[in-house]
Amino acid sequence: MKVFITEPAKVSLREICKYYRSKGFGAYAKRLRIAVISSAKNLAANPFKGQEEELLRPLHQGHRYLIIEEHYKLIYLPEAENIYVTDIFDTRQHPDKMLKRHQ
Numbered sequence: 001m002k003v004f005i006t007e008p009a010k011v012s013l014r015e016i017c018k019y020y021r022s023k024g025f026g027a028y029a030k031r032l033r034i035a036v037i038s039s040a041k042n043l044a045a046n047p048f049k050g051q052e053e054e055l056l057r058p059l060h061q062g063h064r065y066l067i068i069e070e071h072y073k074l075i076y077l078p079e080a081e082n083i084y085v086t087d088i089f090d091t092r093q094h095p096d097k098m099l100k101r102h103q
Helices: 007-022 026-042 054-059 096-102
Strands: 002-005 064-068 072-079 082-090
Touching: 002 026, 007 026, 007 082, 026 064, 026 072, 026 082, 054 096, 072 096, 082 096
Parallel strands: 002 082
Antiparallel strands: 064 072, 072 082
8 A cells, every 4th residue: 555645744744843843842853753754654554553533433534543752643544555644633732623624
């Protein structure tokens, strides 16, 4: 399977990393970015590794997630021969934001 990181997911990751760099945590931003990309690549071998995302169940698309660095969810959608990373979500935000970002 091929893994694709969608533009909204790239934007989320850029914003998260930009925030940490602005607060003087550039090393953490780099570590987080590497962890996200590495986890996304590993999905190619095991696309159903993550649990189903309950908050996105109303969309009936089969979104799943992996926890990255304690506070982030890598939200992805396995489809046929491809896996689409659709979002990097900070779990400290209100959960309703996740559904709004996917509609």
